[in-house]
Amino acid sequence: MIAAEDDDRSLVDRLKSDGSWNELWTGLDELDPIWTEDYLTAVLEPYQSGVLPPQVVQLLCIAVDAACTHLYEPGLRRHIRAALDCGVTQREILEVLKMTTSVGIHSINVGLPILLEESESH
Template sequence: MNGAMTTNSEPKSTPTIDRMRREGNWNPLWDTLSRWDPEWIEQFMAMNSTPIRRGVFPPEFVELLSIAIDASATHMYAPGVRRHIRAALELGVTREQILTVLQMVSVLGIHACNLGVPILEEELTTFEARS
């Protein structure tokens, strides 16, 4: 038994979550959700890990992609970035490759300027016209 319980105290099997915990891929921020609805989080994590389990991409690429996802401006999950950088290095990924991924993903942040600067310009024009 893995200790996961539903709200009515029935044991729930969570093989995906158990594997993630063993392998150090579990985010402790998910603990409460796992306690409250182990069936849902188990299904979500199983679905989430399916593309990686299929083995379509080599492990090095999966780690680089994971670094990009965890370092992105919309995610910014430092423990994941660290874990995936460590795994990438152990697989032989170079510093230059990891740095390039980080540089590429940083482009996501430029969209704040792409969106905000034209709006600022419009609002300044309107503001100045009223003044």
């Protein structure tokens, strides 16, 4: 993703030059470039720290982007591609996607009791 030898350029510039820039960040960068730089530095820490293997980082990103509360298709596509590129198997990605669907089960856990309660009083 970001090479260490590029440290003399801003992170925003490096993301733009290597194709990792998300156009959704452009307005934020225009309004507050210092905050944007600080935010992206923090967000990219898991990629650069080495604490988690790259495969795990990509699987976590897939889970976040596929979650019903986020559903960010461009990021999901980018992270699935990156996961496959770093050796994650199709089956491992599928298992993460299957686990991610459990986030949506909460809507039935909350909604069903309300439906039953309201049906009794109707």
